[in-house]
Structure formats: structure tokens, C-alpha cells
Amino acid sequence: MQNLAQSDSRVSLQTVAELLQERTPPRPAEGDQDLxxxxxxxxxxxxxxxxxxxxxxxxxxxxxxGTADALRSFAFSYDDFVRDFMAPNRPxxxxxVTDGWQARTAWVTADGGVxxxxxxxxxxxxxxxxxxxxxxxxxxxxERRELSLREYAAWWRRRAAGQEAGALYVKDWHFAAEFPGxxxxxxxxxxxxxxxxxPATAGADDGERKPCQREGLATSDxxxxxxxxxxxxxxxxxxxxxxxxxxxxVCGRKLWRLLPPEHTPLLLDRFGRxxxxxxxxxxxxxxxAAAEGFPNLAxxxxxxxxxxxxxxxxxxxxxxxHHTVVNLADTLSVNANWLNAFNVHWAGGLLRREHxxxxxxxxxxxxxxSSAAEFEALVQRNLAANAGMGYAGFASLxxxxxxxxxxxxxxxxxxxxxxxxxx
Numbered sequence: 229m230q231n232l233a234q235s236d237s238r239v240s241l242q243t244v245a246e247l248l249q250e251r252t253p254p255r256p257a258e259g260d261q262d263l264x265x266x267x268x269x270x271x272x273x274x275x276x277x278x279x280x281x282x283x284x285x286x287x288x289x290x291x292x293x294g295t296a297d298a299l300r301s302f303a304f305s306y307d308d309f310v311r312d313f314m315a316p317n318r319p320x321x322x323x324x325v326t327d328g329w330q331a332r333t334a335w336v337t338a339d340g341g342v343x344x345x346x347x348x349x350x351x352x353x354x355x356x357x358x359x360x361x362x363x364x365x366x367x368x369x370x371e372r373r374e375l376s377l378r379e380y381a382a383w384w385r386r387r388a389a390g391q392e393a394g395a396l397y398v399k400d401w402h403f404a405a406e407f408p409g410x411x412x413x414x415x416x417x418x419x420x421x422x423x424x425x426x427p428a429t430a431g432a433d434d435g436e437r438k439p440c441q442r443e444g445l446a447t448s449d450x451x452x453x454x455x456x457x458x459x460x461x462x463x464x465x466x467x468x469x470x471x472x473x474x475x476x477x478v479c480g481r482k483l484w485r486l487l488p489p490e491h492t493p494l495l496l497d498r499f500g501r502x503x504x505x506x507x508x509x510x511x512x513x514x515x516x517a518a519a520e521g522f523p524n525l526a527x528x529x530x531x532x533x534x535x536x537x538x539x540x541x542x543x544x545x546x547x548x549x550h551h552t553v554v555n556l557a558d559t560l561s562v563n564a565n566w567l568n569a570f571n572v573h574w575a576g577g578l579l580r581r582e583h584x585x586x587x588x589x590x591x592x593x594x595x596x597x598s599s600a601a602e603f604e605a606l607v608q609r610n611l612a613a614n615a616g617m618g619y620a621g622f623a624s625l626x627x628x629x630x631x632x633x634x635x636x637x638x639x640x641x642x643x644x645x646x647x648x649x650x651x
Contacts, residue, residue: 313546317489319545320543321542321543322544323541324541325416329413330412331478331562335347342455342479344385347377352376352377353377353378356374356380357398358396359372360460377401395457395461396460398453398455401452401453403562416474454560456555458556461552462553464495464551467565468565469616470574471547472545472546472570474545475553475562476563477540477560478561480556480560481537481559483534483553484536484551486535487549488531489547489548495522496524498523506552507528546571547574569629582611587607
């Protein structure tokens with residue numbers, strides 16, 4: 229399909245549909261699941277272009293530009309997702325994820341917008357953190373506010389009435405921990421486990437999630453809600469501990485720009501340390517100062533993947549992909565991060581690099597320490613402060629992941645084999 233798009237960008241939708249139909253091979257033998265899945269996707273494309281007729285240009289751009297796949301959640305299994313996206317570390321848009329979610333009706337107005345009044349009525353006393361950061365190459369961060377959701381809703385209404393400026397963005401609201409009885413959303417098909425392997429569960433015994441622990445507004449749950457008006461955004465970053473992440477739009481639209489990890493060095497400044505707040509692209513060209521400070525940004529631009537995420541869709545962000553996000557409309561989303569066997573090496577590599585930097589930063593303190601162990605304790609303290617986790621926390625996280633997998637194996641294996649293979 230990518231070659232088809234490259235061969236003639238002026239191909240009409242009808243012609244593409246006919247070509248797809250002509251290129252469809254005979255139905256595969258039963259058991260050829262990969263080919264069957266691809267035929268199902270081709271059928272979905274044909275039906276959408278020829279019958280449904282909704283947002284044809286958006287679908288055509290998604291499926292033919294070769295940058296980000298878009299699949300219906302019913303068109304592939306978790307094993308398909310692992311093979312095609314998780315293992316090779318590729319992003320994907322998954323459609324139809326919020327079908328059946330309570331949040332899709334309880335938190336959304338009849339015209340598809342954020343129902344801020346319903347949210348404030350149900351969860352108004354919840355404490356949230358909101359930030360307002362300038363867009364563009366100047367970067368930086370403005371005021372961070374801690375307020376109740378009711379207070380945020382009042383700000384939202386004033387802004388809608390033209391009485392407030394800015395774009396306050398509620399981030400990392402750990403809704404599932406704050407309201408464990410609420411069934412507003414469920415786990416998308418790209419992350420079917422219960423959350424073991426989340427950076428937030430580090431230190432849990434035997435893979436079980438820890439009780440909620442509050443430190444200001446932080447809790448231990450790994451799922452969180454983002455809520456912001458059009459224009460709010462998240463600056464350039466890679467996810468915590470280089471974990472996988474998914475983000476589901478309950479309502480609204482987001483513009484994502486992502487850079488494959490093999491091109492990350494192109495983002496660094498002349499000293500190989502800092503990164504800009506944006507990714508270079510056609511509508512946000514580098515200004516003179518950015519071009520001077522980050523000399524390789526222009527070379528990164530051709531590799532940037534740009535995709536618009538619609539309401540009801542999930543995006544899977546692989547490990548190490550630096551990205552920016554802009555809300556094109558008032559948007560409410562649910563997000564999560566997790567580690568597993570496919571990406572835990574990313575976290576380990578990051579911690580090793582951070583450890584070396586933490587040790588180098590306090591090298592002048594080594595002689596004043598009474599022992600190597602005392603110096604290492606200082607390094608680990610700084611490592612945890614900088615990376616969010618030290619070696620001990622990482623070991624607990626890996627142990628939790630392993631314990632969960634062992635429990636799964638015990639359930640799957642016959643009893644005799646389980647006794648022979650597992651402790």
C-alpha cells in the first residue's frame with residue numbers, strides 16, 4: 229500500500245479501492261492468520277472508502293503515507309500487536325478503543341466536547357495539577373497550579389467566555405487510584421495486563437500493586453487522565469524510564485509528532501546534552517537561535533512522524549521515541565506507561581547512563597566519603613531524584629514483572645509441568 233501511494237499521489241479513492249480489490253489474493257488456507265488479518269484490513273479500507281464515506285481523506289493519508297499504521301481494534305489480536313508493533317518498537321493508532329466506555333458518554337457532551345460540568349459535579353473535590361507552557365522554540369514552563377477539579381472547571385468556563393487567557397493543561401491525574409470504584413474506562417487491547425511492569429508499581433511485593441501512597445498529588449496507580457483546552461500541549465520528551473505508553477482520546481483531537489530513537493542524536497545541542505522543546509517540521513521551522521544551538525535539527529526533520537489522533541482512538545508510543553503533543557481541540561485522554569520483556573532493556577540502559585552522570589557530578593565528594601558504599605549511596609540517591617528510580621527500585625520492578633509472568637505460566641501449564649519447571 230505504501231508503494232501504491234508513492235507511485236501516484238493523485239490516485240482517486242475509487243481507483244485505490246479497485247486496485248485493492250484486484251490485488252486481493254485468494255482466501256488463505258485456514259490457519260494463515262497473518263494473511264487473513266491483512267485481508268480483513270484491506271476489506272475495512274475498501275468498505276470505508278466505498279460505502280461509509282466518512283473522513284476518507286484522513287483515512288487515506290493515514291494508511292498510505294507509510295508513517296503510522298491505523299487499525300481497527302477488532303481487526304487484530306494481541307499477538308498480532310506484539311509481533312507487528314511492540315517487538316519491532318513501532319507506533320500504531322488503534323481505532324474504536326472507547327466503544328462501550330462509560331467515560332465516552334458520562335464525560336462527553338452530545339456534540340462530542342468535554343463535559344466539564346459533569347466532571348466537576350462527579351469529581352469536583354479531586355486535587356489536580358495543571359501547567360501552562362509556551363509553545364514554540366522558546367520553551368520553558370509557566371506557572372504550575374495545584375487546584376481542585378471544581379476550580380479548574382471554573383477556570384475552563386471563564387476561558388470559554390473570553391475572561392481567561394492561557395491553556396492550563398491537567399496532567400497526570402491518577403483517576404483510577406483516586407476513584408477505584410469508578411468503571412469509566414478499561415485497558416486498551418495494546419496493554420491487556422493489569423499494570424504489573426508499570427514504573428509506578430516498583431517496590432511492590434510479588435508483583436502486586438502497592439496501596440495508594442500520596443506524596444502531594446502523586447499516587448501509585450499507573451493510569452492517569454489528561455484534560456486540556458485546544459492549544460494546550462506537551463513539549464518534547466521521551467516517556468519515563470523509556471517505557472511503552474498508550475494514550476486514548478475519550479474526546480477531542482491530538483497532533484502527535486514522533487522521532488524514531490535511532491535519530492535521537494540529531495536533537496542534541498552542540499554539547500551533546502540538551503534538546504529543544506519542539507521537533508522540526510514544516511509548520512514549526514527552526515528559528516535562528518534554535519538552528520545555531522541545535523545544528524542537526526534540520527537533518528532530523530525528514531524522519532519526524534506526524535499523525536492526528538481522533539476521538540475514540542489509542543496511540544501506542546514505543547520506547548525511546550521522543551515526541552510532542554498538541555491538543556487541536558478541547559481534549560480529555562487516558563494514558564498509561566508500562567515495561568515488559570520487550571523494553572525493560574531500555575530502562576536498564578537509561579539507568580546505567582544516568583548512574584554514570586550522577587557519579588561524575590559528585591566525583592569531588594568521593595574522597596570525603598568513608599567508604600565506597602557511602603559514595604554509592606549518594607549516587608543512588610541522586611539517580612532516583614533524576615531518573616525517578618534507583619537500582620533497588622528497578623530490581624523490585626523487574627522482580628514484580630517476573631513474579632507476574634511466573635503466575636501466568638503456572639495457570640497455563642499442566643500441573644505436572646508446572647511442578648517440574650517452576651519453583
